[in-house]
Amino acid sequence: MNPSHPARLAVLVSGRGSNLQAILDACQCHQLYATVVGVFSNRLHTPALERVAAPLRWAPQPTWRHDRRFFDQALAQAVAAVRPDWIVCAGFMHLLSPAFLDQFPNQVINIHPSLLPLYRGLRTHERAIAAGDHQHGASVHYVVPALDAGPVLSQVRVPIHPDDTPDTLAARVLVREHPLLIATLRFLVADRFHRTPDGVLLDRQPLLTPLQLTPANQWQQSDE
Ligand code: GRF
Numbered sequence: 001m002n003p004s005h006p007a008r009l010a011v012l013v014s015g016r017g018s019n020l021q022a023i024l025d026a027c028q029c030h031q032l033y034a035t036v037v038g039v040f041s042n043r044l045h046t047p048a049l050e051r052v053a054a055p056l057r058w059a060p061q062p063t064w065r066h067d068r069r070f071f072d073q074a075l076a077q078a079v080a081a082v083r084p085d086w087i088v089c090a091g092f093m094h095l096l097s098p099a100f101l102d103q104f105p106n107q108v109i110n111i112h113p114s115l116l117p118l119y120r121g122l123r124t125h126e127r128a129i130a131a132g133d134h135q136h137g138a139s140v141h142y143v144v145p146a147l148d149a150g151p152v153l154s155q156v157r158v159p160i161h162p163d164d165t166p167d168t169l170a171a172r173v174l175v176r177e178h179p180l181l182i183a184t185l186r187f188l189v190a191d192r193f194h195r196t197p198d199g200v201l202l203d204r205q206p207l208l209t210p211l212q213l214t215p216a217n218q219w220q221q222s223d224e
Pocket residue numbers: 014015016017018019020048090091092111112113138174177
């Protein structure tokens with residue numbers, strides 16, 4: 001990465017794109033020294049794509065989107081073409097292949113709506129309520145081939161209220177996802193995180209537990 005230029009971000013999306021919008025806004029108001037150089041979807045039509053100008057959008061062709069290997073190759077080629085420093089999965093509902101990840105080593109992160117390692121996969125809010133948990137949240141992690149299993153960089157926690165439904169809880173988590181993602185990206189683009197075979201370094205020191213974002217949007221290291 002060249003620190004004299006804004007970091008180049010490729011964003012992978014599948015749905016509404018509120019996390020993408022948070023990134024676009026943070027870049028626009030210089031809260032994040034980065035620029036979105038491409039937005040890539042695994043779906044033909046998705047509201048997230050509409051958030052950027054047409055030249056930045058990439059969607060699969062209808063004829064080959066069901067061919068997984070072909071899709072992964074085409075996606076990797078298109079992402080490589082924009083020369084990203086970081087690839088951000090922001091509501092991207094597609095498991096990236098080992099071949100894709102090998103091409104972008106330690107460059108791919110994901111935001112997931114749970115306190116990983118709890119509730120990998122789907123329906124996290126429903127599962128947290130059903131388990132009787134008192135808190136839920138979101139995590140930003142490096143992407144590895146196994147679903148939602150990469151080293152966790154950062155988390156934010158929210159309370160679960162007794163009358164919560166999956167939708168009310170999802171809404172409470174989502175508004176905290178946006179500052180979590182931006183605060184984490186600020187560290188990434190400043191090259192403060194490094195992934196090693198043993199885990200993650202923050203400022204060259206082992207990150208023993210994920211950074212925790214407080215309600216005031218400050219970092220605090222968890223002692224749990
Ligand atoms: C977010 O909850 C994100 O954590 C999850 O999918 C949702 C995407 O929301 N991976 P949006 O498309 O960014 O609004």
